[in-house]
Amino acid sequence: MRRILVPTDFSEEARNAYEVAISIARRTGAAIKLLHVVETPYYSSNFSATGDVMLGSDNMEQVFMLRLLESTKSQMNELLRSLPHDGVEVVQEVDVDRPISKIRRTIKEDNVDLVVMGSKGSSGLDEFLIGSNTEKVVRTAECPVLTVKHRIPNFNVREIVLASDFKREIGHAMSHFKNFQELFGARLHLVYINTPGAFESSSNLRQKLxxxxxxxxxxxxxINIYNDVMEEDGILHFANDIQADLIMMATHGRTGLAHLLSGSIAEDLVNHTRIPVLTVHLK
Structure with missing residues (x-):
């Protein structure tokens, strides 16, 4: 692992993600990029993150954007000072763009190995209508994404849940899962959630796992077979039973109507669990 990307909105959750990223970087020797994206309306395309103003831009817009960028860079410097990162290379970037577009482009251009993001989580109508930037990154990122909600000083992983239906081709994801397990020397708990709607015999499932x-x-x-009413509930209950430090899952990355119709357990978990979740997009 060489490059870790930490998108930040300067929230407490984003700071928690940055602290976890520092712990991982100490283990791997990776460099961290802290990224904040200033999202502006379409008419602000005349302004760049460096403060350069393009022809035709409005004077009031110039003043507003200059002040916003100054404030943002001050917040970025404060975040850098707030957590010791001696021995870890940390660079910062502030850009004016759409957050998801900028994050996806940075992953590709910088050959990012891991994204670490904070997540506030959402539920009910808010989740259905808007989702979250973190969920969108989980759904589309071309590298593993680790989501963090709460502060975890000296992030360490001893017990990992790997939940799957073990039907899809998960070879690409499995290499990332193994790397993360080996990084911490953790124990890996393969689990299949057996539900009434898709019940299989325990003997068949154990053979599959x-x-x-x-x-x-x-x-x-x-190897574990866990019975529950719903897959997501089963994963959460099993993870709590074994006091897991991390949940790992592959995500299909569907979008739009297909996502609403089929759902994604991985993305739901990101919203609902307190345990960090590592997701890998199935290509």
Whole structure:
């Protein structure tokens, strides 16, 4: 792991994500980029993040944007000073753009290995109508995304839940999951949530999970069949039962109507659990 991206809106959750990223960077030697995106209406395209003004821009808009950028850069410097990161390379970037577009472009252009983002979570009508920037990144990012809600000083992982239906081709995701497990020397708990609507016999499921473990040469793992009414509830209950430090899942990355119709357990978990979630998009 060489490059970690931490998008920040200067919230408490984003600061928590930055602190976790520093812990991971100390283990891996990775460099961190702190990124804040100033989102502006379409008419502000005449202004750049460096403070340069294009022809035709409005004077009041210039003044507003200059003050906004000055305030943003001050907040960025304050965030840098707020947490010790000695021995870890941290660079900062402030840009004027649409947050999701800028994050996706940065991942590609900087060859980012991991995105660490804070998540406030959402529920009910707010979740249905607007979702969250974190959820959108989880759905579309081309690299693993670690979501963090609460402060975790000296982030360490001992117990990991890997939840899946073990039906899709998860080889691409599995390599990332194994790397994260090995990084912390953690125990990996493979779990299949058996629900009334998609019930399978325990013997068949254990064979399926054992096959997966052998196919990907997993080490230090356990195989678990957990019964619950819904998959998401089962994952959360199992994770709480074993006092998991991390949940890992693959996401299909569907968008639009397909996402609303099929849902995504990984993205729902990002919204609803207090436990950090590592997601990998299935290509």
């Amino acid at each position: 054992q096959y997966t473990a052998e196919k990907y040469s997993l080490q230090n793992y356990s």
